[in-house]
Amino acid sequence: MRRTIAKASFHTALNLAVFALIGTAILAFTFAQTHERIAQSEEAEKLKLISQIVPQTLFDNDIIKDTLEIKPDPLLGNEDTTTAYRARLGGEPSVIVLEAIAPDGYSGKIGLLIAIKNSGELAGVRVLTHKETPGLGDYIEIARSPWIKGFDGKSPGNDADWKVKKDGGQFDYMAGATITPRAVVKAVHKALQYYAAHHDALFARPIKELKP
Amino acid sequence: MNYQEFKDILYNGVWKQNTGVVQLLGMCPILAVSSSVVNGVSLGLATSVVMALSGAAIAPIRTVVPNEARIPVFILIIAVLVTVIQYLMNAYMYSLYVVLGIFIPLIVTNCIVLARIEAFAAKNPPMQSAVDGFAMGLGLTAVLAVLGGIREIFGHGTLLSGIDMALGESAKSLVITVVPDYHGFLLAILPPGAFITLGMLIATKNWLNLRAEARARAETSTVQTQAA
Amino acid sequence: MLGALLVMAAIAIVLGAVLGFAAIKFRVEGNPLVDKIDAVLPQTQCGQCGYPGCKPYATAIAEGAADINKCPPGGEEGIHKLADLLGMEFKPFGGETVPKPKAVAIIDETTCIGCTLCIQACPVDAIVGAAKQMHTIIAAECTGCELCLAPCPVDCISMAPIAESVTNWKWKYPVYALTASK
Amino acid sequence: MTEYLLILLGAVFVNNIVMVKILGLCPFMGVSKKLEAAVGMGAATTFVLTLGSGSSYLISHYLLGPDLAYLTTLSFIVVIAGIVQFTEMAVEKTSPSLYQTLGIYLPLITTNCAVLGIPLLNVQAKHNFMESLLFGFGGSVGFTLVMVLFAGLRERMEGADVPGIFKGSAIAMVTAGLMSLSFMGFSGLIK
Amino acid sequence: MSGFFSPFITKPVSVSRIMLNVLLALVPGIALYVWFYGPAILISLTLASITALGVEALMLKIQNKPVAFFLKDNTALLTAWLLALSIPPLAPWWLVVVGTAFAISISKHLYGGLGNNPFNPAMIGYAVLIISFPVHMTHWLTPNGLGEIAFSFTDQLNYIFREVLPGDVKLDAVTMATPLDTLKTQLHLNGSISDILDMPIYGHLAGIGSEWVAAGFLLGGLYLLAQRIISWHLPVAYLGTLFFIAALFHLVDPTHYVQPGFHLFSGAAMLGAFFILTDPVTSPTTPRGKIFFAMGAALLTYLIRTFGGFPDGMAFATLLMNICVPLIDAWTQPKVFGKKEKQS
Amino acid sequence: MRTLYQFHGGIHPPTNKTQSNATPIAGAALPSRLVIPLHQHVGNSARPVVEAGQHVLKGQVIGMAEGHLSSAVHASTSGTIAAIDEQLVAHPSGIPDLCITLIPDGQDEWIARESCEDWTTLSHSELRHKLRAAGVVGLGGAVFPSDMKLYSHKQKIKTLVLNGAECEPYITCDDLLMRERAADILQGAEMMRALLYAEEVLIGIEDNKPEAIAAMRAAVAAGGHQKMDVIAVPTIYPGGGAKQLIRVLTGIEVAAGVRSTNMGVQCFNVGTAYSAWRAIRFGEPLISRIVTITGNVAHPQNFEALIGTPMNELVAQSEQLAGTTNYIMGGPMMGVPMPSKEVGVIKATNCIIASSDAIFPKALTALPCIRCTRCADVCPSELQPQELYWFSKAKNLDKAEDYHLFDCIECGACSYVCPSNIPLVQYYRFAKSEIWARDAGKKAADAARERHEFRESRIEREKREKAEKLAAKEKAAQEAKAVQPAIAPVKPDADPENTLQLKIQTAIDHAKEQAAAIKPKNTEQLTPEQQAQIDDIEARRARIRELAKDATPT
């Protein structure tokens, strides 16, 4: 009995191991072949998104590489460390791209990508993630409506303006769904305040290079 | 493998034993990824490739593997194939990869893959197994395409939206707006819509089968009367 | 690369060893499913399913080699039971396999020559008689399998459908035509 | 503590793996014709999924790490398949009565995509060990719950006067759709 | 033709009479609705009724069932009315049509029609609509006198059928979020209960107007009880549980959780307790089962209203509990005669 | 005052009793012919003991009780047996059954009767034997042989319940019997009490029969019966069901599948008590009973009718009106429609309703069940009729059984209140018969499996033995050969197949000759053993033919 168990165990183990090794080898090979390309794709994608809100004319550096780690901050609403991207024109800081989270959406957190010009003026905002009601609260997505473009060019200005029109502010909303825009407006406003508070640190060198 | 055999396997996979509307296997991707034609077809094709390759890979080694390790080994092979495809998609079709999300690795556990391997590849030679896998995958793709089409039209009023993700920017012009200024029947693109639409498809297949049977019966009876 | 290989090899070896161990340690014999299927079959032993009897058919089903809609004496109810037992979809009779009304065999005593061929054919010993004497069928034990018909050299056995009487009469299913077309 | 409770309840109701996440549908459709079968399948899945979630966490955290992340799928599924195979053999031998109820479902579990889906979601959501376990357990309890409810509905519907072409899987699919519609009522309950 | 078998006599009750009585019981609520909100609701009731009868006839025809025979049973009409009462009266015509058609065709006739459907058709219709067209489903009419401008019957007709508003009027001026919804929104914005309830849309117990509509439904419900068309178990267990849970939360934190009376008289609670949960086809049949069912529905209603993503939880609570009905029924079977306790 | 209990549910259909209970019981005219079925009771059919053409006297046994559970059948009047054959009987199936047709000779001449002044002189088993011989069966509807019910097995019975409830609408036969023959009923009750060793006798009568209650109370007082109570019970259908009445009178719930005797109660119909008394005291077998004739007739009334009287002859005496469609035996709730108007009155015939479209309108087309639970509210067995219906309709027999289908007493209260007009009871009857048939089939299959397996093992054994024998023989032959190689040349024994063929061929020819001749019974020149064997087979064959004719192999 003992011997057969040992033998069977050995046999099965060997079998499985051989296949596992072959499989792993193939996988490792594929990974090695593609991972560079994957990283590139991911970067390209990110760049595509960033370039939607950061005008081509405002930078000449490799934004993706010019990054900064941002620690959790109540003004940004982030709970984990996020990455900020910095656009420079002729070496001078021009735009910073921050990630922020609006915690009080209708059905949860709304993730935002916010580009702020050196002047403190907004370059653009995009929604990264959200769980708002499809068809009602999702007009904040660029794919659904241009609403989010309403932030373009806005500057911190008067606090009272940073509300939806219904509450006496300057931002549009869709009737029947004000919770969502309220949350986004509030979050963008706070991000601007964060920027104002940390402007210098944000553009400080050295540039943290992405490891290959 | 002759032509007839080839045709039989194909017919079996695409229509008679269709995974989506007959065998009801591999349904998670069918339901989750069929909110548009492009998504559906892309995952369907990826699955077809995996099925064909795994059929071909497993058929020759089926005798070597001891019984108790059979499932782990088969799964291992499938997993390797899937991961390879996943990386290729990740590298070369990034946006599509993002949309299909978790469902690419889940091809591994897509029941239809293992089910076909157990039911077919474990008993047949590699060539046939590959064809069978691919035919099954095609059947799946067909269901995904129809389902995706219906849901997309009802939900958004468009067809082929997102084709640029698969074929590149230039393909954007292929998107068809079926109903302009459409309100959007959101139910269709949400999970309930997926279930209900698939239910309708199954019923349609049942109906077609019934009709075909009735016609066949009518034919045989005319033949008989003629003979008489 | 090496790390990957090592990790996977380790996982595989551990798992394989455990499985191999389990395969021997936990080996079980027999297939209780066959008995369960056999219990559902009508035991007519007629072979209409294409197998020499109910048990062989049960074995074939258990192995997945036979469809569940092959036993006419079991009727649709039998198929339903098999489907339930095996977790499969119901499948109606197809082609020539259709159930017939229940019947018993009757030997016409005037022509029976006492050849005993029917006795040898009857799978349930429902025929009594000895060589060169009239044979007779114990109706209560006859399953109606018709296996005795073919061997009889003088065709003295016929099947008589079991007639409905006050004792075996059944209440009918209340039928209400709920269709628009009368 | 509340956090753990929310993960658990969220996995059972709000983000039900079948109704909302659309995973594990094949057993959901296939093994729900009879109540007992549904219960058996649910119990078997709960066992394997909880164990699988835990061991996947350990593997991804201690064996793979970030460098070998590309082996995630491969290693998870191989281990899960192993667990399933081992459990099946062990149960068959040690407890024939349990095997009667669970046995035939065990091999089917490997091809339940929830079994791989949940560990992968765990990795995605960066759950810690306890959270992974709870998420796995909650997910499979949710799976069991809807399986059992669905089986109840299907057993009842056997007597319904469903039009011919919808009999069987078509109406079951529609029912699953209406169930999932009902489950949308939970949305937003846990944010 | 039916067979000729015992019993040869039957009591003269019929399904259509029962349903007619239920329709009748809805009238007080509808009358009050018209009184407070104007006649728009009558338009959607008519629209829904026509659609329901049309779709029912079509589905019967396709299945080769006797059309007139089934149309006479009044159930399609009842489904239509209950659905029309649960969607905003100003909803565009196509919304009513889509909802009713879905309710009758998919949730009723795919299952074989009357008596076979596991889900409450009207509530399926409602759920489909609120998920698919949330915008239109949140535009409720402002009660008479509260709105900024008068909104005449022709204006309402114009809006329902052509989605146009008279000249300078904005939709916001004639519609509002329901009292429940407003409460939720305001709480979200950190309002406190007492401040919120001071808003002009609230009356004695709940929304001005809507509380009276609810009272109308309560009256109709009492009529149904008196007629023995429904049993007391469901409404009492539902309203009781809802009251109890609401009271519990309210006692713990009165600034965030509104009074229990508010819950009973807002949204669909009254309508649901007497007319929706009580749908005999989709609710349990055993007395104990009815109580469990209603308690579950009340709990879910409260949770969804207070913490969930929808302004009212009635419909989803009903549907979720509908799923459980077969099991509730199976597990609450009463003991049969002679099997109670062993006597010696 | 006694506390009465309640049972769940029940209904109050219009009673329609006043039509027929105003006139006293009339004697029915002697019919032109009597068709007496041999199977009128629960249990085995009686065995005919007369021959066609034979003259019989009133009360003469014409059918013998066969087996343990059975009852005798008697000639209802004197006359000639015209036929013993299959005829339509009072059974809903409309399938003919074995009947004895008797043409009365008009003399109405009794066979010698054995009366008994004092039954206490007889032993209990003698009494039971006499009841059995007199063909006394339950007249409350179940026609269960009464002698069987009067056997007090070890456990002691405390209460004897006499069922005079008569809860079904239209029927008044027990009412009239109690009004007119109360003393005899009570005598029967005393005798039953003695047989059962019961302490008390409770007589339950629905309170819509005040005259009967008064008459019975007067008789109790007059007869000086001790511990015997006449109790007015509320009028509610089915208050006369044995379990319901026992519940109302004693508070005991007789569990399903348990006999009431296990709980110390036994229940008899008042008519049964009356007939039992007549059988013992006057030696009169059960050849007549009180039958209510009502419905579409000019003079609804009760008759004392002979068993076997064609129903139309009886109804004619109440003057059947135009528009009568068919007859219903029993009441409107549980009665059965008769396959023909000519079928004979049987022991179970308590009432014949001449039905017309006005009295019992055609059932409306059923709608689907809306689960309104009105049926559950009235079910006296506390079942969930809507579930039973759902599963019966779907032919889901196991589930129907799980929901206690067999506790249904088929009272019809559920159908009565159903707003969808569903013939619920029909579905239950269907499901019950299917389950019985299925269980019978299952038993047969098990028996067949056993026989098959036995046969297999026998063949296996025979083969083995044969092989062993052959081996032994061969060995012997070889040894023999080795010893004496040249002596015995092996016989040219053609292979056995062939010989068999040959034999068969001759046999076939022989058979053909025989068939040409007129049915030669080759029974001459047989040894007594052979004769006995053949007789045996013939007898068995006769029995088998009978079986094949009327029974599933059970």
Ligand SMILES: Cc1cc2nc3c(=O)[nH]c(=O)nc-3n(C[C@H](O)[C@H](O)[C@H](O)COP(=O)(O)O)c2cc1C
């Ligand atoms: C099903 C449903 C989903 C909703 N989803 C959202 C949403 O995603 N975002 C939002 O702002 N409001 C949503 N609402 C509306 C809110 O409940 C609330 O009515 C609204 O935000 C108040 O806006 P108002 O002040 O313009 O009336 C939803 C309402 C319903 C019924």
Ligand SMILES: Cc1cc2nc3c(=O)[nH]c(=O)nc-3n(C[C@H](O)[C@H](O)[C@H](O)COP(=O)(O)O)c2cc1C
């Ligand atoms: C399923 C269902 C959902 C409903 N939803 C709401 C709701 O969200 N809020 C509400 O106040 N009334 C709702 N109603 C309508 C109320 O029953 C009733 O029509 C209400 O009194 C109308 O008043 P209101 O305009 O103040 O809402 C709903 C009705 C049903 C049947």
Ligand SMILES: Cc1cc2nc3c(=O)[nH]c(=O)nc-3n(C[C@H](O)[C@H](O)[C@H](O)COP(=O)(O)O)c2cc1C
């Ligand atoms: C629904 C129902 C109603 C019955 N009603 C009566 C009745 O009114 N009177 C009666 O004597 N037996 C009635 N019976 C028959 C009794 O249950 C019981 O069989 C009978 O009283 C036993 O007495 P027996 O053996 O003398 O017939 C009824 C049975 C059922 C199922």
Ligand SMILES: Cc1cc2nc3c(=O)[nH]c(=O)nc-3n(C[C@H](O)[C@H](O)[C@H](O)CO)c2cc1C
């Ligand atoms: C008391 C009562 C309540 C009902 N409630 C509803 C309901 O909420 N929704 C609905 O569609 N039908 C309702 N009906 C009608 C009917 O039962 C329903 O259309 C069936 O579900 C259709 O099969 C109700 C009927 C009654 C008698």
Ligand code: SF4
């Ligand atoms: S067909 Fe005949 S032999 Fe085969 S299983 Fe059925 S009864 Fe048995």
Ligand code: SF4
């Ligand atoms: S007697 Fe004939 S029909 Fe009957 S069981 Fe035997 S072989 Fe079959």
Ligand code: SF4
């Ligand atoms: S009374 Fe009729 S409709 Fe009502 S539950 Fe019973 S069977 Fe169904």
Ligand code: SF4
């Ligand atoms: S017939 Fe059966 S189910 Fe119906 S009420 Fe009577 S006992 Fe109950």
Ligand code: FES
């Ligand atoms: S594909 Fe998900 S369980 Fe089959």
